[in-house]
Amino acid sequence: MADRTAPNCHLRLEWVYGYRGHQCRNNLYYTAAKEIVYFVAGVGVVYNTREHKQKFYLGHNDDIISLALHPERVLVATGQVGKEPYICVWDSYTVQTVSILKDVHTHGIACLAFDLEGQCLVSVGLDSKNTICVWDWRRGKVLAAAPGHTDRIFDISWDLYQPSKLVSCGVKHIKFWSLCGNALTPKRGVFGKTGDLQTILCLACAKDEVTYSGALNGDIYVWKGINLMRTVQGAHGSGIFSMNACEEGFATGGRDGCVRLWDLNFKPITVIDLRETDQGYKGLSVRSVCWRGDHILVGTQDSEIFEVVVHDRTKPFLIMQGHCEGELWALAVHPTKPLAMTGSDDRSVRIWSLIDHALIARCNMEEPIRCAAVSTDGIHLALGMKDGSFTVLRVRDMTEVVHIKDRKEAIHELKYSPDGGHLAVGSNDNSVDIYGVVQRYKKVGECIGSNSFITHMDWSTDSKYLQTNNGSGRRLFYRMPSGKEVTNREELKLVQWASWTCVLGPEVNGIWPKYSDINDINSVDANFNNQVLVTADDYGLVKLLRYPCIKKGAKFKKYLGHSAHITNVRWSHDYQWVITIGGADHSVFQWKFVPERKSKEALHIAPQETLADSNSEESDSDQSDVPEMDSEIEQETQLTYRRQVYKEDLPQLKEQCKEKHRATAMKKRERPPGSGVKLHFIHGYRGYDCRSNLFYTQTGEIVYHVAAVGVVYNRQQNTQRFYMGHDDDILCLAIHPLKDFVATGQVGRDSSLHIWDTETLKPMSVLKGFHQLGVCALDFSADGKRLASVGLDDNHTIVLWDWRKGEKLSAMRGSKDKIFVVKINPYLPDKLITAGVKHMKFWHKAGGGLIGRKGNMGKTETMMCAVYGWSEEMVFSGTCTGDICIWRDMFLMKTVKAHDGPVFSMHALEKGFVTGGKDGIVALWDDTFERCLKTYAIKRAVLAPGSKGLLLEDNPSIRAISLGHGHILVGTKNGEILEVDKSGPITLLVQGHMEGEVWGLATHPHLPLCATVSDDKTLRIWDLSPSHCMLAVRKLRKGGRCCCFSPDGKALAVGLNDGSFLIVNADTLEDLVSFHHRKDLISDIRFSPGAGKYLAVASGDTFVDIYNVMSSKRVGVCKGCLNYITHLDWDKRGKLLQVNTGAKEQFFFEAPRGKKQTIPATEVEKIDWSTWTCVLGTSIEGIWPVISEVTEVTAACLSNDRKVLATGDDLGYVKLFRYPVKGKYAKFKRYVAHSAHVTNVRWTHDDGLLVTVGGGDTCLMIWAHEPEGHREYKQCDSEESDIESEDDGGYDSDVTRENEITYTIKALSANMRPMTGVKPHLQLKEPSVDERPPVSRALPQPEKLQTNNVGKKKRPIEDLVLDLVFGYRGNDCRNNVHYLNEGADIIYHTASIGIVLNLTTSCQSFYVEHSDDILCLTINQHPKFPNVVATGQVATSPSIHVWDAMTKQTLSVLRCFHSGGVCSVSFSATGKLLLSVGLDPEHIVTIWKWQEGAKVASRIGHTQRIFVAEFRPDSDTHFVSVGIKHVRFWTLAGRALLSKKGVLSTIEDARMQTMLSVAFGANNLTFTGTISGDVCVWKEHILVRIVAKAHTGPVFTMYTTLRDGLIVTGGKERPSKEGGALKLWDQELKRCRAFRLETGQVIDCVRSVCRGKGKILVGTRNAEIIEVGEKNAACNILVNGHMDGPIWGLGTHPSRDVFLSAAEDGTVRLWDIPEKKMLNKVNLGHPAHTISYSPEGDMVAIGMKNGEFIILLVASLKIWGKKRDRRSPIQDIRFSPNSRYLAVGSTESAVDFYDLMLGPQLNRINCCRDIPSFVMQMDFSADSTYVQISTGAYKRLVYEVPSGKQVTEQSHIDRITWATWTSVLGDEVVGIWSRNTDKADVTCACVSHSGLNIVTGDDFGMVKLFDFPCPEKFCAATVRCIIVAYSRI
DSSP states (O other), X not given: OOOOSOOSOEEEEEEEEOOOOTTOOSOOEEOTTSOEEEXXXXXXXXXXXXXXXXXXXXXXXXXXXXXXXXXXXXXEEXXXXXXXXXXXXXXXTTOOEXXXXXXXXOSBEEEEEEOSSSSEEEEEEOSTTOOEEEEETTTTEEEEEEOOOSSOEEEEEEXXXXXXXXXXXXXXXXXXXXXXXXXXXXXXXXXXXXXXXXXXXXXXXXXXXXXXXXXTTSOEEEEETTEEEEEETTSSSSOEEEEEEETTEEEEEETTSEEEEEOTTOOEEEEEEGGGSTTOOTTOOEXXXXXXTTEEEEEETTSOEEEEEGGGTTSOEEEEOOOOSSOEEEEEEOSSSSEEEEEETTSEEEEEETTTTEEEEEEEOSSOEEEEEEOTTSOEEEEEETTSEEEEEETTTOOEEEEEEOOSSOEEEEEEOTTSSEEEEEETTSOEXXXXXXXXXXXXXXXOOOSSOEEEEEEBTTSSEEEEEETTSOEEEEETTTTEEOOOGGGGTTOOBSOOOOSOSGGGGGGSOTTOOXXXXXXXXXXXXXTEEEEEETTSEEEEEESSOOSSSOOOEEEEOXXXXXXXXXXXXXXXEEEEEETTTOOEEEEEEEOSOOHHHHTTSOOXXXXXXXXXXXXXXXXXXXXXXXXXXXXXXXXXXXXXXXGGGHHHHHHHHHHHTHHHHHSOOOOOOSOEEEEEEEEOOOOSSOOSOOEEOTTSOEEEEETTEEEEEETTXXXXXXXXXXXXXXXXXXXOTTSSEEEEEEEEEEEEEEEEETTTOOEEEEEEEEEEEEEEEEEEOTTSSEEXXXXXXXXXXEEEEETTTTEEEEEEOOOSSOEEEEEEOSSOTTEEEEEETTEEEEEEEEBTEEEEEEOBOSSOOOEEEEEEOSSTTEEEEEETTSEEEEEETTEEEEEEEOOSSOEEEEEEETTEEEEEETTSEEEEEOTTSSOEEEEEEOOGGGBXXXXXXXXXXXXXXXXXXXXXXXXEEEEETXXXXXXXXXXXXXXXXXXXXXSSOEXXXXXXXXXXXXXXXXXXXXXXXXXOSTTOOEEEEEEOSSOEEEEEEOTTSSEEEEEETTSEEEEEEXXXXXXXXXXXXXXXXXXXEEEOSTXXXXXXXXXXXXXXXXXXXXXXXXXXXXOOOSSOEEEXXXXXXXXXXXXXXXXXXXXEEEXXXXXXXXXXXXXXXXXXXXXXXXXXXXXXXXXXXTTTTTOOEEEEEEOTTSSEEEEEETTSEEEEEESSOOSSSOOOEEEEOSSSOEEEEEEOTTSSEEEEEESTTOOEEEEEEEOTTOOOOOTTSOBOOSSOOSOOSOOOHHHHHHHHOOOOOGGGOOOSSOOOSOOGGGSOOOOOTTOOOSSOOSOOOOOSBOOOOTTSOOOOOOOOOOOOOOOOOOXXXXXXXXXXXXGTEEEEEETTEEEEEETTTOOEEEEOOOSSOEEEEEEOOSTTSTTEEEEEEEESSOEEEEEETTTOOEEEEEEOOOTEEEEEEEEOTTSOEEEEEEOSTTOEEEEEETTTTEEEEEEEOOSSOEEXXXXXXXXXXXXXXXXXXXXXXXXXXXXXXXXXXXXXXXXXXXXOOOEEEEEEETTTEEEEEETTSOEEEEETTEEEEEETTSSXXXXXXXXXXXXXOOEEEEEEEOOOSSOOSEEEEOTTSOOEEEEOOOSOOSSEEEEEEEEOSSEXXXXXXXXXXXXXXXXXXXXXXXXXXXXXXXXXXXXXXXXXXXXEEEETXXXXXXXXXXXXXXXXXXXXXXXXXXXXXXXXXSEEEEEETTSEEEEEETTTOOEEEEEEOOSSOEEEEEEOTTSOXXXXXXXXXXXXXXXXXXXXXXXXXXXXOOOSSOEEEEEEBTTSSEEEEEETTSOEEEEETTTOOEEOOHHHXXXXXXXXXXXXXXXXXXXXXXXXXXXXXXXXXXXXXXXXXXXXEETTSEEEEEESSOOSTTOOOEEEEOOOOOOOO
8 A cells, every 4th residue: 555644755955936025015124134125925934045045934925015114124924825914024034923914904915015114014904995904923922903095005104204104105195194093093194286186006104294296297396285295396207116225315206217316305216227328128117116225126027137236327236037928838958968948928938047047048939938848968959839820949049940830729739759750749729740850840730630729748758649638527549640549458458657737546545535536736746756646726836745646536745936827847867956937926936856865964954934834734644653632632623512502792782672572571570588598518510521621729729610610619618609790600610820820711703701709709811802612721820910812713813912912913713623731831921832633733923913823743642631741842632642852843742651541630749740541540750651650549448547538430531631739630521530549549629520511419308318310320319417428329221311309218219211210229229129110211200208108200202100108009091291201299188299391381280190181270380389490370470571482491399497499490490489489580690600501409308408400510519698688798699680670860951862863973964954956066067148249348247245444454264273272071061171281271162172261361272183962071180191081972983082181182082982972981090091981882991001002801881871981090900880770880800891780779769760870989888869869888899888968950060179089970960058069978978068159040050070279160051161169169160152953043232242142041142352251142932043243233132933923232231122923933133224124034945024213113024925935035125125035945035135035046036146145056166065975065155344255164063264265166264173063153
């Protein structure tokens, strides 16, 4: 039989000919060592020109397309294409990977650039958004990512003179980016008038914000900031592809073949035209330049690299050449010399010297070349062409011998016969032509019969036969030279082939995979001397196999380098080298062949470092040479741990189900029981599928895991303590080197790792987000800082963590097969090993990735365990066959036989090792595994008397070993934990059932005992008293599912799975009697109460048999159930049986005959049942959860005092209910400890203990029952039940409004007004009738607008600067007013601006970087961060800005996932962390390191609105969130957020109310303010007291003063003598002092409080900010504003700097601009809509929302007149310039005229009719005879005053001079409508008094300034963005 292993020889890449110039740019640089770095195909090349040597970087698995050089010029970053492309940073000196950056980009990485320090790397992806990503590349961490542009980006560069600034350019754009926090914010470059908007191809940054860029037309564009400053015209003739900056200046290279050098100010120095030089040619195009000192490197489109010396620039050196465009297919080797010939679609044929590594000849042909062959004497070179012709050249001078064209289709293969007489030419015409060489290539034969194109041919050694392969996979033979087909295969048996390049045939069967029929191998070539074969395929792999390889799927070694398809491969004539050529990559690779090597020599050859191994994946064909898999391991590899329902899915399921059952949920639900249980002891240890999970802690306790519990066992006291943080099976456990912390990993959809303290049992860190399904292996590093974990996903992902920070350091796919163990190198924490099924890999960390190499071992065995030895390169691993493998680095040195059967566990000691195996033997070894020092067999005979149980069998399989405290700790597969004394005796400490589900459970009627029976075929009796041990065990013939003690406790009945049952003596477990009447398993078995006369036996085949115990006869059968029976109970008299079935039916039968009875539900409750273990019935309907569709209640048991019902369910929960459990969805206490389903629960005879068994987790748990009143707050106190009570403490309109408000997002904003019609900029202009002649004798056109600055020079307005803002957002935001600078300034927000108000000068300054409404604001109180403010805004993907209140500098921008907006922000105690809460449906809570912009942790907060979340003022890890019926106490552990609901049950009748605010006190006290006015006081998360009615209404805000701990509260309250809406309390919230706010409101509603030195700052619902003195209680109003919007009315005084505003809050307010304050306000009692001054300023007209309008006298504020002629809102109201008329425009599409001369009764004199829609704005003409009206149909109309007639003649309208212009419609202002107003409108406008400018406001919140008039569409505006909802300017 042929050897089936991979060959022992190998290939080493020696040279690569070529350079990738096509489709890539800027990819050629000098390194610090003056070597040249570039790439070709998938290889990074470092070329030393002086020594003519190449080094290769092989870390990529697909084409490299981008390259960047680190500023220190040693490290290189390269990016590749592919579905999941990655970036490698590597060292150009050692060509080893330094870091891998992955998991962000798709498609490919187009550009890369390092910043000036080399700390950050920026990359641009090829995805549709051209994502830009900034990396901390050493840690492999993304700092920021953003969509780059909608079109391709060609270049990106860091601004080397300004930190955190970047520039990118590409198709028709250039963008300037700033990096702040985790946000990359772009500004588009403005081309303006200086240049054309065009594609920018390359760029370089200079100082003073200058950027130089090369454009497609050959110009250089020079940018200053974001504006185009100037252009350098015609720098190149066409596109500038590359620009390189160095100390001397800049070099540019273009498509015109020129390289230009420029000085630092971009003045030209010189030009080098490469087309004109000796080596140049027409069409040369420069793709890359690099200028260093006096050398310039130039890379061209055609794969050449030139080196130019500056002072001798006419003579460039051509230092690298390669084929260019098209594909490269032709390859031939010279028969006697080390030469290779290649020909390509670029029409050139080239001859390469394999010794000199150089091109020695080149000749251009007429046609693309597809194949080549050299004659046997080496004189002729034949070339097959794409057009069907072939040419023969003389090799020595490349002259043509002959050119023949006999075919139409391409020639794909040609070969000379070994005797040199003939040339066979195979074409795509499906035939082979034979030509005679001596007859000047006359055609002498033709081979036909092929049904497809010819792909490969080989001659026989005697030149008499030819074999061919064709495209359809057929192999044909022909006689030569006639070309007759050979059909008789006999005559071919002895033929010897001169060469073998065919892909078909028995000799090369092995090159094809076993089960594939694909055509992806392009070329093979056999080396007969060394009996190896080399193949080349479409995946860029070169493979080395043994020749011949007969069987499919042979083993091979594979080599990567070519990334795409390799078209051809050949051995050199002397078999020293292999040459391969790549199709699309145009490259020629030369590989050195290293024959059968001794492994010693090999150690100095670094194995090829690739992500795919150079040592092949072993194929799994033909298991003959693989030992049989051990049954245990087989079993284990098949476990998947998949769950139907993961615990993570429960909240969503609950929500879905709640919706359905909302109605029932409203009803009153049964309260939870008063008593609780606490986990006391667990019998069980998980050994059947886990290994090495048992350790001694620092204090000598023992830590292990079972089910979902981490157990710390004290062997002196025989007690256990529990870590209960997991919610599903724990699968692995590792201990910290100091033995004080433990890491455990669990099953889960997104499974988590917990690191916890074995003393306090508190989690130190929780890591999640990277492993699916589960975590199966863990290891700490020797310094304890790192943790490695392996997941159960298909790729067995390996993750390396910094566990304290909760950060992922690196991750990589581990292996397709299961990994059993991971170990971090104790000496070098960057290295680790993994071992598993047919797998041993050695890894080292590289940035965010890991690089793995397979261990070299011939055939791969399955490894079960591994440890590092006494030095960093020694590794010892235990195999599934019982051997120990000893490794050095990655090489297997030797193997030692250690055990019979697999070695499951090993442990390294200071001076040796200890191993344990399936053979049940513990062996001690010396430190080299030379000798075995001692063995211990685990046998019953040596069990010490102090053992806590019995050994089930001798020599159990050993799964875990650990040493310490003079003992060896051993865990077995049977679930036993043993302690072996060094001298021999063995003590059994803990044991549980073995593998298989445990269902049967019974407690003894009067002793503290219980019995269990399990699928592991054992029946066991356990002692529940403090000795906690197994008293007796008996093996059964079959597994069992149920058992029961007789009432006197003497007998024990056991039901088995085969339908039989037996009754045994309860003490000796010996048989008394047994029966076998049923086929299906016995599911429940019960003795009747009292004397125990009857035994009821329920089976899976729907019957209950009743036996008479005394006579041992069956006396009755209960029939009539439709489904298998699940539960049985007797009544007290022993007459009635209650039965439950699997279909949720409940039946009753009478004993002893089994007659079926029908009993009404009301009667069932009256029956006195002896036991209650059923799960159905009205008296317990409340035990079924809301999500009962996905979970079953599997077991129940009523306590003997009939007060508490315990249940177990499919999700592993144990719950306690108050009995009877009437009504649906009762409240309960629930406990998690079992992992999957709880199969049975039982109370002991005195209700002192609850005993539960778990199905899959095999463990028996004992819970201590803590009666009511006896309460310690333990962390294992249960969680409260699911559905909250609906009573939430009352209703408050403000709270409801705040909860239900949906913030409109400006970017999505719609129209404020319900407009109809075509927008003005889309309307077609009608040509006016009398277009005037160019030279007009008519009167000059009158002014459009009357101007009032007569005599002054008209000056246009240049710009608008925000100067003053009136208003404060108090109506729906809270806690948003703060003191700064010791109370000198205050900070608050309104609209989208943050405002800092100086109280002494009353000057405002603004922060205006937000793009939409700010919703929350907080200040950092840590002295290290003075005046640091965080604000959060509304948006679909909003951002939080952290900024300096004094300088208004943005310090960080955090882009977050809170869709909708950010509603609360809070800084931590040290000021370094920021907490944010979103308005998204999940109300996600996120914690940020705001300075780095890094997200630390994030978690779903609550299903309903969270109002506030605040850090405790003394903590960085604890915070509290409050909201609708919600208070949660959170802890940040590593990267995870853990939370506890507030527990209310401690106080009678306490209800969970809506919580609105939070404050903190010492000793872990928390105060929360509620909607009812109470304040709850919490200690930890337990409610300890309630401060009743702290306010009469909701407590909206609370503030904790850091310096003295006093607490300020603000609420909603009527001012009275005793109380007010503002109170100051002591630290305990026991005494308070109330303040009255003198605002004159009926009800004060305080929304924000802050306390400074002796002052309290208050923000109210009415948009006032008030300062209250603590001593004298004096109030000072600092800020006023309208309290409810929208504000529609705005009117400016005709001559003074005051203005009026009118809003829907029913007030009109008078504001003074110079004084910066509100002068007066009038309460109108109705929402006001519009307002206007009369021309003299003595009267004011106000239009109301109800259609009324009022005229006030300004002097006295008395009403002069009022009138209501309309029923809908007044939209605009205007006095005519002569003060005679008043025009009133309303929503009723009408304008009414009133004559003010007729007195205050205001009778309407006329109205304008036929207005198409509602009126928006009105303007009078200067002479008061016309009015223009803009309407909601986008139409502008003109009417006469006062007649109300419409003016339609355009020429007439054009002559009118208007007094004012506020219309947004009309030809004069069409330019104010921008392109993107399809959803939103321009709402208002106003022309300045000089008539030269118009300012507009729109639905996007933009205020814009234009020139007036602006009749051109889409005018450019001076934009000032501020959010307004105002519609008048």
